[in-house]
Amino acid sequence: MLPFIPKQPAIKQESTACWRSNVDEALDTELHHVAERGDATEVKKLLSTEDGQASVNRRNDYGCMPLHLAAARGHEEVIRLLVRTEAKLNFPDVKAQTPVLxxxxxxxxxxxxxxxxxxxxPNGWQNSLCTPLYQAALDGCLEIVRELVTHGADVDLSHIRVGLFVCTPLYGAIIHKRLDCFKFLLCSGANPNYNKNRVQKLFPGRAVQSFFHAVVKHKCPPEYAHLLMEFGADLYQRDEMDKTAGDLHFKSDTVDYIKELAATPKTLKTTCRLFIRGTLGREDVHRLPELPLPTKLVHYLMYKPECGEILELQLET
Structure with missing residues (x-):
């Protein structure tokens, strides 16, 4: 079945006033040093002392707690120990980076x-430009993308903007041609018309480029355009220069393919699939297997012909 799309978790953001006051204390503690080294035995010893426990949420010059340092270095056992000692999970460092990011x-x-x-x-700190999901999609780390989405990351959230265009995680996957992440995000409910819908709501009459424009400009292969079409992206959306993606002056197979798509009506199968999925909505689309339909048809509605290997990876976990 499709990746489960949970409702966004109600996660409490800690007050910035608290951590800013702690930054003034400035110096690394012994717990900072051993956490960064990944010395779980020494971390455990320190946490059994009063001074060690008092250092769990202390910040150094860069606003980093021991948990930040352990997360950055990849020390899993140290992270487990700090989490059990009630380390703050969502505090940012001076660059607005949480331990998750x-x-x-x-x-x-x-x-x-x-x-x-x-x-x-899973969405990181509210004032950070880069969300964890955007970073994972940019890096092409499908396992991390899957973990974040499964734990409720907003698949369209981004604080990075170029003019009116919001660089969502889907755009991050386009930039570096991360096809597996691109497929997974679409299957997980990423909106291929996010910027169009947002701009029309906030600035009626204004134009903004589409993801079709993005795949052309970043020289992605035609498969990206095909997937956007199958997932319902607006092929005829015009950018700020009043051009569709097919009007762009790029010589590539992708532009030729987009022009071919624009001249060809969508199939009835594609139209029906989009209508059924749109009727269910993003939060209920994972219930497609419950429909009283033949297995082959359910698989089609779940995009198995296009994204089968990605969906199988999700099922295995």
Whole structure:
């Protein structure tokens, strides 16, 4: 079945006033040093002392707690020990990076999983430009993308903007041609018309480029355009220069394919699939197997012909 799309978790954000006051204390503690080294035995000893416990949520010059350092270095056992001692999971460092984001940047899948299972916010810090999911999609780390989505990460959330265009995780997958992440995000409910819908709501009459424009500009192969079409992206959306993706002056197989798509009506199968999935909505689309339909048809509605290997990977976990 499709990746389960849970409702967004209600995660409490800690007050910034608290951590800013702690930054003034400035110096690394012994717990910072051993956590960064990954010395779980020494961490355990320190946590059994009063001074060690008082250092769990202390910050150094960079606003890092011991948990930040352990997450950045990929020390799973140290993270487990700190989490059990009530380390703050969602505090940012001075760059607005939470431990989850640092673990994502280091591609430490196990650390990401431990933090998320302990209740860390999969969307990171609210004032950070980069969300954990955007970073994972940009890096092409499918395992981490899957962990974040499974634990409730918003598949469309991003604070990175270029003009009116919001660089969602789907765009992050386009930039570096991360096809597996691109497929997974679409199957997980990423909106291929996110920017169009957002701009029309906030600025009626204004234009913004589509993901079709993005796949052309970033020289992605035609498969990206095919997937966007199958998932319902608007092929005729015009950018700020009043051009569709097919109008762009790029010589590539992708532009030729987009022009071919624009001249060909969608099949009835594709139209019906989009209508059925749209009727269910993102939060209920994982219930497609419950429909009283032949297995082959259910598989089609779940995009198995296009994304079968990605869906199988999800089922195995």
């Amino acid at each position: 640092l673990a994502v940047k280091g591609k430490h899948v196990g650390c990401v999983r431990i933090l998320l299972e302990a209740g860390a916010n």
